[in-house]
Amino acid sequence: MAMTGTLRAVRAPFGRSGVRFGPSKPRAANLCWRRNARPCGRKRLHCAAVSPEVAELQEKFAISGCVDITEGEGGLPKVVLQHACGSSAEVYLFGACVTSWKQSSGDEVLFVRPDAKFDKSKPISGGIPICFPQFGPGKIQQHGFARNLDFTIASTSADYQPDERDPEVELVLSPSTYTEEMYPHPFKVVYSISLHGETLNTDFRVINEGGAPLEFTAALHSYFEVAGIDKAKVRGLRGVEYLDKVVDANNPPRKTQEEGNLEFKGPVDSVYLGVPGYVDLDVGTGAAIAITFDGWEDVTVWNPWTDMPACYENFVCVENVKYGKPATVQPEDSWRGTTSFQVVDL
């Protein structure tokens, strides 16, 4: 993942060293805190602006000017990352779903579907949901349970240098009675999301906390806004074999991508197997989203076409996937998939 030579201040869950910023500096105990860590001036218990849960998270994990924990849609807690350059990202603890990534111009890059619900009745439909421990179809619910569950905040951090403070949040998901019924394996998901300038970086790790090998498939099910489905193109897949799930989702035929530009003239639901680290999406405005990745081996491209009449013209999913060869993680070992998303001019 691209990082500058600035001193990073991060906690060290996997051997990286540094200084931890969260829980953040002590604050006046009873005041309600809002965005940018300024108190609203009223006693927290009497302030209807945020729930006690969100107020507590803000008190523990906010970093002034870089990281805030606020109430999102439906009152759900969300982490707001703000970079000094003006870019920002928003991450719901429910599903660890990144629902917004804005450039310093204010332009939104991600797409949230109009049918998205923020009441936990279903996963958030849009942004970057996580699929784990299954990228379906398969034995359990289509895309696994991680996108239906609340993650917890392990830490927040930012760089030392005031002009280059890269905000980061590290989220964790551990087994519960609910997950054990479907997937009786000790695991820990550790997922970090950060901004480096206008670039969004994700670092997805699965740790085997049991005594037997841990198997899973997974994905970052990323939805991107496009200027029109007729203008969108995915590039970087020429010559790659793919599974065509439009033909048969349960028994997809294997094909080879012939064209350098994958265009959309009908439904597309293809899992490209063994993509070498880079793909981009021309969004039709003269810009593209460059997706650079490591660990993730496959790429799914999905657009439902007229099955979703209200929005199919406005988004394309280009997903980082570990599917063709499911991950097998030995006891005390971990699997890691990193992705760097960047908007580039064409």
Ligand SMILES: O=P(O)(O)OC[C@H]1O[C@@H](O)[C@H](O)[C@@H](O)[C@@H]1O
């Ligand atoms: O669960 P969601 O967000 O509606 O997405 C569903 C789609 O997700 C894609 O990743 C799959 O390849 C499709 O087969 C599936 O239909």
